[in-house]
Amino acid sequence: VLLASRPSGVPAPEHFALVRTPIPQLGNGQILVRNHLLSVDPAQRGWANNEGNYSDPVSLGTPMRALAVGEVVESSTPHYCKGEFVYGWFGWQTYCVTDPDAVLRRVTQSALPLSANLSLLGINGLTAYLALHQLGRPVAGETILVSTAAGSVGSFVGQLARILGCTPVGLTGTAEKVRIAQQRYGYSTAINYRQETAIAQALQHACPQGYDVFFDNTGGPIADAAIRSMRRHGRIIQCGTASIASWAKPVSGVRNEREILTRRLQWSGFIIFDHIREFAAAAEKLTELALSNKIVFDEEILFGLDQAPTALSRLYRGQNIGKLIVQLV
Amino acid sequence: VLLASRPSGVPAPEHFALVRTPIPQLGNGQILVRNHLLSVDPAQRGWANNEGNYSDPVSLGTPMRALAVGEVVESSTPHYCKGEFVYGWFGWQTYCVTDPDAVLRRVTQSALPLSANLSLLGINGLTAYLALHQLGRPVAGETILVSTAAGSVGSFVGQLARILGCTPVGLTGTAEKVRIAQQRYGYSTAINYRQETAIAQALQHACPQGYDVFFDNTGGPIADAAIRSMRRHGRIIQCGTASIASWAKPVSGVRNEREILTRRLQWSGFIIFDHIREFAAAAEKLTELALSNKIVFDEEILFGLDQAPTALSRLYRGQNIGKLIVQLV
Numbered sequence: 001v002l003l004a005s006r007p008s009g010v011p012a013p014e015h016f017a018l019v020r021t022p023i024p025q026l027g028n029g030q031i032l033v034r035n036h037l038l039s040v041d042p043a044q045r046g047w048a049n050n051e052g053n054y055s056d057p058v059s060l061g062t063p064m065r066a067l068a069v070g071e072v073v074e075s076s077t078p079h080y081c082k083g084e085f086v087y088g089w090f091g092w093q094t095y096c097v098t099d100p101d102a103v104l105r106r107v108t109q110s111a112l113p114l115s116a117n118l119s120l121l122g123i124n125g126l127t128a129y130l131a132l133h134q135l136g137r138p139v140a141g142e143t144i145l146v147s148t149a150a151g152s153v154g155s156f157v158g159q160l161a162r163i164l165g166c167t168p169v170g171l172t173g174t175a176e177k178v179r180i181a182q183q184r185y186g187y188s189t190a191i192n193y194r195q196e197t198a199i200a201q202a203l204q205h206a207c208p209q210g211y212d213v214f215f216d217n218t219g220g221p222i223a224d225a226a227i228r229s230m231r232r233h234g235r236i237i238q239c240g241t242a243s244i245a246s247w248a249k250p251v252s253g254v255r256n257e258r259e260i261l262t263r264r265l266q267w268s269g270f271i272i273f274d275h276i277r278e279f280a281a282a283a284e285k286l287t288e289l290a291l292s293n294k295i296v297f298d299e300e301i302l303f304g305l306d307q308a309p310t311a312l313s314r315l316y317r318g319q320n321i322g323k324l325i326v327q328l329v
Numbered sequence: 330v331l332l333a334s335r336p337s338g339v340p341a342p343e344h345f346a347l348v349r350t351p352i353p354q355l356g357n358g359q360i361l362v363r364n365h366l367l368s369v370d371p372a373q374r375g376w377a378n379n380e381g382n383y384s385d386p387v388s389l390g391t392p393m394r395a396l397a398v399g400e401v402v403e404s405s406t407p408h409y410c411k412g413e414f415v416y417g418w419f420g421w422q423t424y425c426v427t428d429p430d431a432v433l434r435r436v437t438q439s440a441l442p443l444s445a446n447l448s449l450l451g452i453n454g455l456t457a458y459l460a461l462h463q464l465g466r467p468v469a470g471e472t473i474l475v476s477t478a479a480g481s482v483g484s485f486v487g488q489l490a491r492i493l494g495c496t497p498v499g500l501t502g503t504a505e506k507v508r509i510a511q512q513r514y515g516y517s518t519a520i521n522y523r524q525e526t527a528i529a530q531a532l533q534h535a536c537p538q539g540y541d542v543f544f545d546n547t548g549g550p551i552a553d554a555a556i557r558s559m560r561r562h563g564r565i566i567q568c569g570t571a572s573i574a575s576w577a578k579p580v581s582g583v584r585n586e587r588e589i590l591t592r593r594l595q596w597s598g599f600i601i602f603d604h605i606r607e608f609a610a611a612a613e614k615l616t617e618l619a620l621s622n623k624i625v626f627d628e629e630i631l632f633g634l635d636q637a638p639t640a641l642s643r644l645y646r647g648q649n650i651g652k653l654i655v656q657l658v
Contacts, residue, residue, distance in 0.1 A: 219586040238589045253584040257548035258576045260567045261598040269590040 001092035001308045003048055003058045009246040010316040011048045016064065016309035024097045031103075032074035033086060033096045039067035039118045040311040040324040041152075042217075042242055048312075049248070055273075063091035064308070069107060069117045070096065087117050092308045094328055105279045110287050119152065119323035120290055120297040121283040123272045127239060128156035129282045131270040132215060135237045140165030142212035145203070145226055146187075150177035152323040153239060155185045157215050159295045162186035166213075169206055171222060173318050180321060184296060193222050200225040210234070218243040224254045227265070236267040242316070298322025330421035330637045332377055332387045338575040339645040340377045345393065345638035353426045360432075361403035362415060362425045368396040368447045369640040369653040370481075371546075371571055377641075378577070384602075392420035393637070398436060398446045399425065416446050421637045423657055434608045439616050448481065448652035449619055449626040450612040452601045456568060457485035458611045460599040461544060464566045469494030471541035474532070474555055475516075479506035481652040482568060484514045486544050488624045491515035495542075498535050500551060502647050509650060513625060522551050529554040539563070547572035553583045556594070565596040571645070627651025 004017040026032055047065045050057040058065045068090040072080050079100055080086065085107035090096035107117050119125060138144060144161045148154045149170025158181060161168035170181040170190035181190035189206045196202040199222055210231040216223050220243035227236065244251055260267060289295040300320045302311060308326050315324055333346040355361055376394045379386040387394045397419040401409045408429055409415065414436035419425035436446050448454060467473060473490045477483045478499020487510060490497035499510040499519035510519035518535045525531040528551055539560040545552050549572035556565065573580055589596060604611075618624040629649045631640060637655050644653055 216586070219584070223586065238586050241586050241590060244584070244587070247587045251584040251587075252581055255548070255573070255580040255582040256585075257545070257552065257567050257570050258573070258580075260596055261570060261600070264598040264600055264603065265596075266598075267589055267594075267596040269593040269595075271590070271593055274593065 001064050001305060002061055003064050004060065006050060006057075006060060007045075007048055008248055009049070010045055011309075011312050013309040013313070015048065018306055018309070023095045026074055026076050026097055029077045030097055030099055031072050031077060031080050031086075033068075033070035033088075033090050033098065034073045034329070035068045035070040035090050035094055035096060036085075036327070036329040037069045037115055037118055038092055038305075038308060038326040038328065039122060040308070040315055040326060041067065041123065042240055042315060043123075044312055045316070049246075063093045063096075065089065066092045066308075067104070067118065067122060068092075068096070069114060085114065085117075087122065092305070092326075094305060104276055105283065108283070108287070110291065112287060112290055115299050115301065115325055115327070116287075116290070116297060118325050119299050120156065120286050120295070122323070124152040124323055125156050125286050125297065126275070126279055126282050127270065127272045128153050128160055129286055130272070130275050130278060131237050131239055132157055132160055132213075135268045135270055136213040136215065136235050138164050138166050138213055141167075143167045143169060143207055143209070143231075144213040144215060145169050145171070145207065145211040146215045147171045147218040147222060147226070148173075148240075148242065149181040149187055149190050150185065150321060151217060153217060154181075154215070155298060155322060156295065158185040158187045163289065163294055169211060171218075171226070177318075177321070184298070200228060203229045213237070215239060220244055221253070224256065227256055227259050227263075230259070230263050230265060233264045234266075236265055238267065238269045299325050301325045301327050303327050330393050330634060331390055332393050333389065335379060335386075335389060336374075336377055337577055338378070339374055340638075340641050342638040342642070344377065347635055347638070352424045355403055355405050355426055358406045359426055359428055360401050360406060360409050360415075362397075362399035362417075362419050362427065363402045363658070364397045364399040364419050364423055364425060365414075365656070365658040366398045366444055366447055367421055367634075367637060367655040367657065368451060369637070369644055369655060370396065370452065371569055371644060372452075373641055374645070378575075392422045392425075394418065395421045395637075396433070396447065396451060397421075397425070398443060414443065414446075416451065421634070421655075423634060433605055434612065437612070437616070439620065441616060441619055444628050444630065444654055444656070445619070445626060447654050448628050449485070449615050449624070451652070453481040453652055454485050454615050454626065455604070455608055455611050456599065456601045457482050457489055458615060459601065459604050459607060460566050460568055461486055461489055461542075464597045464599055465542040465544060465564050467493050467495050467542055470496075472496045472498060472536055472538065472560075473542040473544060474498050474500070474536065474540040475544045476500045476547040476551060476555070477502075477569075477571060478510040478516055478519050479514065479650060480546060482546060483510075483544070484627060484651060485624065487514040487516045492618070492623055498540065500547075500555070506647075506650070513627070529557060532558045542566070544568060549573055550582070553585065556585055556588050556592075559588070559592050559594060562593045563595075565594055567596060567598045628654050630654045630656050632656050 219241035
């Protein structure tokens, strides 16, 4: 699946082209990965655009950048053996010839399904775990507000907050997601922000004492309202800006510097790829939690490479529950 | 000097009344402080307004809240002796009867003038020292941008940054202040933001590699431009919002959440009164630096209590160099 033209905002199917080309020859030190499962991530919007993002945009005419789990089917390096599974930058394609530095983590065999390596043990679970612990620094008894509570990251933040003895409160966009957040992801309350005319009042009602951590995946006016109910010394984790369709031009909003000052907030940006060296340890911890039934993970699996181009717009319409994955094998 | 009416924005002389009343009787455990020097601080704008600030507004008809240095002239508590000097919440008045909890710090005798307790060793110097070290976490070799570089806090931030082996770059509002920032406060460059039509370009020119710490006393459009040149993992210290005349209504601006995310910024609010227990140690350190001629401090002293009501608008017009102090004795 090549990126055929440059989108402005969320990439739609017309920005991609599905082509069939021969598998290139392996160079010295390279591996050939047969992709089993492809990841669909909100961050792909930024990679497909050219918005001065945190990583270079995907070049037109090249395979769409994506995380994937695959099997090493050929290897010309002693570091990887034929038959082992790896997680890394293998793109939206069936086979990938690559240098080993595209591998982020070796897949450890466990009783969990292989797909867990893209959800719980992929960047979603790892982001929830590392961002919440490192930037949120939650203390038992604190309240934690999470935007996109039923999303691929938020679903883990609620459960991890609960494990830490905190009270997670969620924001999400449908009645169904409110139900799932509360019944499945540990949220004590969830607010349907599309149904509320006054989000600030809904937050006030749900958390009369405010909250200590705001795990923000959306940004925008919902986040502005949320910031205005934060407790003193609260921590904001900026993990995504899903509510803003494009940053190509400056986006206006309400100024927050007075809130940061008077509430003594600490507002931090989190990009998971700064933390690659911590992946293995965090994945081990998350595997333990899942195997002891302390954490659940949901996935929505689409079958076939031709599903990939539509998957991103599906994600941004908020139609999926849990991690969106394209299965090839 | 009583707060006579509630200002909206910067308090002007007409919001105050100068009245003469008898000194109240000392209660048990109280002290009578004769004020020698009164502090004039940007934060007083917030205390006089009713903007949902970090501290309660000053009640109408009561003395204007202010820090001061004075002499204990009567004491009905064994904790304070007649004749000792103290720094604390004694208000814009000649005498103050108060419980000892209004005292923030005992004044330690040194070769520095008494007024240094309101400037270098007062909240200005303490803010520069504690905020820069705790939230800025500067490392030798880093670049530090400071708004209001020649102001009562910024004048110390530049010098402290230089002492730490960093490169301080300043923003300030007059050519004279540019000169002082560079010649006196250790700044390697200073930008006159009033003279620049394109502040972003001026910043780019002054710091082609960006900066690691942004010590922000102003907020507003200058800060927006500054944020867009920050280096990855940069730290923003929100220490004041002097460029915004009133926060009574929401103030609009450009959204910064994408910058926080992609640059992995950490944006923190700093209020000096959260750090009272650290005052004595920080003041000792600053005294050492001043006595060994590593740091200079400037003060502009107005004489007489009747100068106090005009002092705040003077401060907000940016007319003073260094710490503005009203001397009574």
